[in-house]
Amino acid sequence: MQRDEQELTTYFADAPEDVSLADVDLERLPSHISVIMDGNGRWATRQGMERGQGHIAGIASLRETITACVRLGVDVLSAYAFSTENWKRPQQEVDLLMHLFATTLVKELPLFHQENVRLEFLGDIEALPQKTREVFEEGLSETADHTGMTLALAVNYGARAELARAARLIASEVKEGTLSVDDVDAACVSSHLYTADLPDPELLIRTSGELRLSNYLLWQLAYSEFYITDTLWPDFDRWELLRAIRAFQGRDRRFGGVKA
Ligand code: FPP
Secondary structure (H helix, E strand, C coil), rough: CCCCCHHHHHCCCCCCCCCHHCCCCCHHHHCEEEEEEHHHHHHHHHHCCCCHHHHHHHHHHHHHHHHHHHHHCCEEEEEEECCCCCHCCHHHHHHHHHHHHHHCCCHHHHHHHHHEEEEECCCCHHHHHHHHHHHHEEEEEEEECCCCEEEEEEECHHHHHHHHHHHHHHHHHHHHEEEEEECCHHHHHHCCCCCCCCCCCCCEECCCCCCCCCCCCCCCCCCCEEEEEECCHHHHCCCHHHHHHHHCCCCCCCCCCCCC
């Protein structure tokens, strides 16, 4: 991925004491960074605000993460925005999130054009409220030709539902005779997931200190490096991203083998 060195240096100027751009090797960036954006509600509660204010503040963190990844030259950024289990939240919060997704996407389209970001959705977006779905579809078609970073937003996403869907798709191809049972291997399963055209995440970041996957990309995260930070999502910024990349670059990745 191309990067503008001048823009990059400017964007990461004024570094805090413990981390700076010089701490990361730009030639060894994770090609796909994925984030579980957690802690919006707690952030708001701690500030004496409604949970919704935490989601609104979380949008700014996502925006900063998108810009930082574009500046660095990351190929793919994915983010868990709404799970298949999140429908269980109070209706008012679900409605607010759906509204925020739609309005944010409309508002950020100029950024996606400016930064050449291609949008993708992971999950069943057909089941979203009509307005949100329409805006998402518009976002998809408006950015389809962009050749820069891919931003994959997981909305109404659950990994178990995704794997069950892949099994259904594969079974129907076998039934129709277009796929042989012997050809159903790991690559075949991968090609029937929402992420079919994306590399697996190399780095998974989860904010707010929770040590679980919450039904997120269970298949794709098989060999990803995890970075868990206590920082709540609305406090996540470009520096925390650099800390995560620095930690990733310090890991010894063996993929089940032994060290060379
Ligand atoms: C988790 O915090 C966060 C979410 C449910 C996702 C919401 C994400 C955003 C609003 C970011 C913007 C996204 C888009 C696509 C515009 P939580 O509510 O689970 O926090 P808690 O664990 O502290 O309750």
